Amino acid sequence: MTTTATTTRATTSTVGALIRTGVIATVVASAATMAVAAAGHAAGISLDMGGASIPVSGFGTLTAVFSLIGVAIAALLSRFARRPRRAFVRTTVVLTALSLVPDVIADAGTATKALLMLTHLVAAAIVIPAVARRLAA
Structure with missing residues (x-):
């Protein structure tokens, strides 16, 4: 019985640490993508796609949304996958590669x-x- 309580507490703190780390990484990544977009725009690269301009803040917003989805995937894998780290890295590398496809075919x-x-x-x-x-x- 004591082992179960200890295991539950350890799992909860691990998931909490995972989420905290994920949120911090999300904030850093959002700031970084906005900085890259702003630097690119300052260097003369257009942020127009399909005739509409992408605001620099849009880079941060979308980064935050999809990064938090990644954190949710990590939390699920930590609970259900036999090798959560390996499954997470493989999944997110594939998703990152797939995220490049719309950029390649974009009207830009x-x-x-x-x-x-x-x-x-x-x-x-x-x-x-x-x-x-x-x-x-």
């Missing part, structure tokens, strides 16, 4: 497409390792 210039893809990779490079470190191997 080549430099804009490259900037969009760079922001995806920057976010992934920040969030995936930070969250993966909190998962059991």
Whole structure:
């Protein structure tokens, strides 16, 4: 009985640490993608896609939304996967690769497409390792 209570407490604190780390990584990644987009725009790269301009804040917002979805995936895998870290890294690398597809086919210039893809990779490079470190191997 005591072992069960200890195990439950350890699992709860592990999930709590995972979520805290994920939220912090999300904030950092959102700021980083906005900085990359702003730097690209300042360097003369258009943020226009399909005739509409993407606001720099939009990069941060979408990064936050999809990063938090990644944190939720990590929390689920920590509970249900036999090897949560491995499953998380594989899943998120595939999802990151798939996230580049819309950028490739977007109605935008080549430099804009490259900037969009760079922001995806920057976010992934920040969030995936930070969250993966909190998962059991």
